[in-house]
Amino acid sequence: MICKKCGNSLKDGWKYCPNCSKKIYTKKEKILNIVIILIIAIFVVVLTLKYVIPVNEWYIERELEKKYNENFTEISLINQVKNSDTNLTCDGNSFGTIKGQGSTKYYKVYSRKNKIEFIATYDTSDKSKTINDYYLNSLNKRNSLTEAYNAIYKYLDTIDYEIKLVGLNNEVTINSRNHLENILSEYDEANEGLDDIEIYINKDLYDFYDSNYETIINLNTKIANIKETNGYIFSVKFLLNSNITIEFDSTNNRIEVYDQFGNLTRWEDVLDKYLQ
Ligand SMILES: [Zn+2]
Incomplete structure (x- = not known):
């Protein structure tokens, strides 16, 4: 074995390089390090999925598949929804046909299993990105x-x-x-x-x-x-x-x-x- 830092040759059982004091890891320690790095990486990926990636068709697909244990591949954003926050209020000039307003986003989802379309929604101000749906x-x-x-x-x-x-x-x-x-x-x-x-x-x-x-x-x-x-x-x-x-x-x-x-x-x- 050779020290990775200074090139000094090392003997089995040494914990530190006598030349430069670099720590020498055993096989067990190396594996443990890799496991720790993997766990951190998975954690980062999960948090990124949850908080960094915006809610889109892919995100909704994942959430619904977890919830219903069924594949939903046909998901599309609905661009225009009447009363997009579902309360029958008037914004002053476009009662009933409010376009692109409100904080609720609507997605149309198709279930091949039950041959039915349904709506999934989420509130853009909701940091936990909860998806509501009308499947059942x-x-x-x-x-x-x-x-x-x-x-x-x-x-x-x-x-x-x-x-x-x-x-x-x-x-x-x-x-x-x-x-x-x-x-x-x-x-x-x-x-x-x-x-x-x-x-x-x-x-x-x-x-x-x-x-x-x-x-x-x-x-x-x-x-x-x-x-x-x-x-x-x-x-x-x-x-x-x-x-x-x-x-x-x-x-x-x-x-x-x-x-x-x-x-x-x-x-x-x-x-x-x-x-x-
Ligand atoms: Zn060294």
């Missing part, structure tokens, strides 16, 4: 509403109806289960508020009541069941002729009938009331 929410919504559609399709097999998915500012007429599933699998800002079901039936109340009394009760139970299983709340309404509305009250698990003046009758009491 989107899945629950799709499952709940398609199951509800199936139930309606199955229970109302003897009458004609038109079914709509409605939101605060939007509604879509649903042609088929596939159509509904496609809408709910694809993230579209315009569709986001669409989570209630309206069923249009071209019948008068008694016409409908007469042959569907039990069906409506059974369907209400089924819908309540779907809500409970998936933990997703939505409303189901029937719209009949003369502005009569039948609504499944999810909190009380009741069926309520409203006339054109908004007067309420319970489904079980409809006949009694009108026979008076």
Whole structure:
């Protein structure tokens, strides 16, 4: 062995070079040093990933993969989002269409496993770079509403109806289960508020009541069941002729009938009331 500093030849067992006093490391010490350096390097890399690298598609992919143990490769930044901080406030001149404002960044993520798009967000002022996502929410919504559609399709097999998915500012007429599933699998800002079901039936109340009394009760139970299983709340309404509305009250698990003046009758009491 030769001293790396001064070139003096060294003997086994020496701890220091007698010429220049440089410390001579044993094999064990050398390995230990390498291990310590590796640990520090890993630590630096992890901290860099967490705090130095900006949140981007790659960062979100990593975070979501850790969370769901699933590969997400299709992630894209959404450049324009209505009310980017999700509160319905007005910035003075562009109510509802605030572009590039707010501190929330939105990313669209696709799950190949479940064939669904969902949103992941993060707040640029959040130093810990927490990623929030609506994956489970989107899945629950799709499952709940398609199951509800199936139930309606199955229970109302003897009458004609038109079914709509409605939101605060939007509604879509649903042609088929596939159509509904496609809408709910694809993230579209315009569709986001669409989570209630309206069923249009071209019948008068008694016409409908007469042959569907039990069906409506059974369907209400089924819908309540779907809500409970998936933990997703939505409303189901029937719209009949003369502005009569039948609504499944999810909190009380009741069926309520409203006339054109908004007067309420319970489904079980409809006949009694009108026979008076
Ligand atoms: Zn030396």
